[in-house]
Amino acid sequence: MGDASRKRKVRGRKIRASREQKAGRRAKKELARKASNAGERTGDSPLSDPEGARPETFVETDAVETLQERITGWLEADQPVHLLGPTGCGKTALALSVAAERGRPVVWINGDDAVDTAALVGDHAGGERYMEDDQFIGGVSKQTEIVRERWVDNPLSVAVREGATLVYNEFSRSDPDAHNVLLSVFEEGVLERPSKRGEDRTIDVHPEFRAILTSNDTEYAGVHEQQDALLDRFVGVHVDYYDAETEREIVRAHVDLPDDDIATVVETTRALRDDLEIVVGTRAAITAAKGLAVFDGHDDAGEFADETLATIFTDVLAPKVAGEDGGAIDDLRSQITEAI
Numbered sequence: 001m002g003d004a005s006r007k008r009k010v011r012g013r014k015i016r017a018s019r020e021q022k023a024g025r026r027a028k029k030e031l032a033r034k035a036s037n038a039g040e041r042t043g044d045s046p047l048s049d050p051e052g053a054r055p056e057t058f059v060e061t062d063a064v065e066t067l068q069e070r071i072t073g074w075l076e077a078d079q080p081v082h083l084l085g086p087t088g089c090g091k092t093a094l095a096l097s098v099a100a101e102r103g104r105p106v107v108w109i110n111g112d113d114a115v116d117t118a119a120l121v122g123d124h125a126g127g128e129r130y131m132e133d134d135q136f137i138g139g140v141s142k143q144t145e146i147v148r149e150r151w152v153d154n155p156l157s158v159a160v161r162e163g164a165t166l167v168y169n170e171f172s173r174s175d176p177d178a179h180n181v182l183l184s185v186f187e188e189g190v191l192e193r194p195s196k197r198g199e200d201r202t203i204d205v206h207p208e209f210r211a212i213l214t215s216n217d218t219e220y221a222g223v224h225e226q227q228d229a230l231l232d233r234f235v236g237v238h239v240d241y242y243d244a245e246t247e248r249e250i251v252r253a254h255v256d257l258p259d260d261d262i263a264t265v266v267e268t269t270r271a272l273r274d275d276l277e278i279v280v281g282t283r284a285a286i287t288a289a290k291g292l293a294v295f296d297g298h299d300d301a302g303e304f305a306d307e308t309l310a311t312i313f314t315d316v317l318a319p320k321v322a323g324e325d326g327g328a329i330d331d332l333r334s335q336i337t338e339a340i
């Protein structure tokens, strides 16, 4: 065994954990997700504890650790970090693992067209009405209806106030105008809540507040061009697909399969990544391995039959060509068969 494999560590438990444990962890994770999503809309706290943010099964090989150290270093230098890389290469898992390691609460935002300034900082959530009853003189009372406006903070406000680690996934999918509020957060250490009235219109950014943003580099240029002034304030860490050994470890951490089958899946994934025009990420390898685990396609020599492998990879990758002309999936299958 080489040094790299001796140093390999797997954080969290493997897929071999009992069904009950798995169901429990899934439920917990789901709750944390729901809590942070609910927070975006209803004002419930979007904070989740750092351990809850750590990906369930996280593999740390030398390649992963090198990236983790780079990101952690920049966060220590008080720089927001922008992780750029192809689809499914592990940006989100990496961001969450670094966020969990900081030990501060974690706030999660998912970028999309619907994210505007209010979705980030908060909004008025209608008025609260109540009656005030003044007993002036015995027998005479004056009733006044009071309407008090209720303000609900959204994830960015909570994150800067609490000194959380903000993980803003696919941030380039949001409208760049929504991000104007980030400029003063990173530059002056102040968050302005534009539609809030009163003295507490601004929040001083907590000294432990940090941000990790991710975006997909193929989409990055095309989705919404973010303003230069904002990009200038980030450092960019490029994340690419991991080395073969790391990818095997990742697949092994997610799917219970013999080592030979894992090696076949990863080798095929990497060949297709080179040969096909579509993006073939680590997620595709994990999904294909899940297919291999249920479809018994071994030949007499115990090898996985090429035909079964081709069918599994065609199914895994078909959504990426769906919508193109009718022959696209047939073309995909023949390219895959050729590559295998």
Ligand SMILES: Nc1ncnc2c1ncn2[C@@H]1O[C@H](COP(=O)(O)OP(=O)(O)OP(=O)(O)O)[C@@H](O)[C@H]1O
Residues within 6 Å of the ligand: 055, 057, 058, 059, 060, 064, 085, 086, 087, 088, 089, 090, 091, 092, 093, 094, 214, 216, 250, 253, 282, 283, 286
């Ligand atoms: N170090 C790791 N340990 C365990 N699993 C990992 C690791 N890195 C990535 N993965 C797994 O690989 C898959 C893809 O990773 P992830 O979702 O983080 O990629 P991404 O680059 O954020 O993708 P996208 O661009 O689609 O958002 C996920 O299933 C994730 O759990």
